[in-house]
Amino acid sequence: MAAQVKIRGKLKDGVAQVKSLMPHPMETGTQRDPAGNLIPAHYIDKVTCYRNDQEVLSADFGASVSKDPYFAFKVKNCAPGDVIKVTWVDNKGETSSGELVLK
Template sequence: MASSIRVRATAGAETTEVQALIQHPMDSGFVKDAKGQLIPPHFIQEVVFEHDGKQVFVADWGPAVSKDPYLKFAFKGGKKGDDLKISWTDNKGGSDQLTAKIQ
């Protein structure tokens, strides 16, 4: 199974820049389907990025984050070959995680 998470983490001189894209419908609960029924809310609530056993970024999201959400941030430290762990959980108890290597 292909992961729902795509990450690009690049170590620079002082910081590691992280970009992530997650495949998720991010249904807001305000949109109707073809039959006119409201599609129930289904969205990622939390994304956690960990490096070296420490949280480097935590995203708390509501339903107003776009479908297939994108994030970009940077943290100090991190070097090529280090692990970066990404995990997300959604409002229906779904979750996924991935450990990526910093480039």
């Protein structure tokens, strides 16, 4: 079970300023372990952000996004009580998400 997305944010003048951190190894597939074996590629390739189940932003990642990807974004027309959700899927089909209720 992949670790949850850590998500923080604040609401200012109807704009949600959100910061998210997705714990993930983001292996490129070119690194070797101490025994000299190639470590298979394992990285998040799709991130989707929702406001109250409506998609507002999405991202396609390559393996060259840093380990434990950090992603900050802003969403317009938000109100207190709105739920911002960030989900990801990696190249092995694993998935995880995190939620934030704006106040």
